[in-house]
Amino acid sequence: MSCRNSLLAVASAAIAAVALAGAASAGALEFGRPASPDEIALWDIDVSPxxxxxxxxxxxxxxxxxxYAEQCAACHGTDGTGGLKDRLVGGQGTLASDKPVKTVGSYWPYATTLFDYVRRAMPYQAPGTLGVDDTYAVSAYILSLNGIVAGDATLDQASLPRVVxxxxxxxxPEPEFRNVTNSR
Structure with a gap:
């Protein structure tokens, strides 16, 4: 047996041993407990397009x-541009250019994605602390800055998905994902 084949045999045996040990001990760890439905609901906050x-x-x-002025402007600028973090406003029509400007208004495909992202990840210093109404409000403001909704718009669970x-x-989507359906 060559040195290479010996190494492959040893590596295969080690992988098999680790897999068997993991399978045997998975039930024996008795670490933690199953999450309750109420605990799962706290984390089940994803939003579909x-x-x-x-x-x-x-x-x-x-x-x-x-x-926005209180929670977002320090990072994203007073009007969604010029801040320390990502620009949120402008860029429409630039994606096919040599210097595309990817913002909420030019790049993001769904308004519901904006709500989902703000709800989970913003504000930067305290992610997930905005209430639902304030998350809808910030989403409405950012969309209005981009000229996507009117300056007097109100967004909610019925109107937000209708924003084009x-x-x-x-x-x-890649061909293998075109026919995938959400099981929720």
Whole structure:
């Protein structure tokens, strides 16, 4: 047996031993406990492009402007540009150019994605702390800054999924994902 074949045999045996030991001890660890339905519900906050998963609530552009000034402007600039972090506004029509500007208004395909992201990850210093109504409001404000909704808009779980983003048709799923359905 060559040295290479010997190494392969030893590596295969080691992998098999680790797999068997893991399978045998998985039930024996008795670490933790199954999560309760209420605990799972706390983390089950994903939002689909069609709006499934959006909570009840609503927010106005005017309220969003106030929340944005307090919670978002330090990182993203007072008008969604010029901040330390990602630009949120502008860039429409630049994606096919040599210098595309990828923002919420130019790149993101679904308004529900904005709500989902803000709800989970913002504000930067305290992710997930905005209430549902303030998350709808900030989403409305950012969409209004991009000219996607009117300056007096109110968004909620019925209206947000109906917002048509400029780049909605700019994403083409890989063939293997075209017929995938959500099991929720």
């Amino acid at each position: 069609d709006g499934r998963g959006l909570p009840k609530g609503s927010g106005t552009v005017a309220r969003g402007k106030a929340v 983003m400029p780049n909605r048709d700019g994403f083409v």
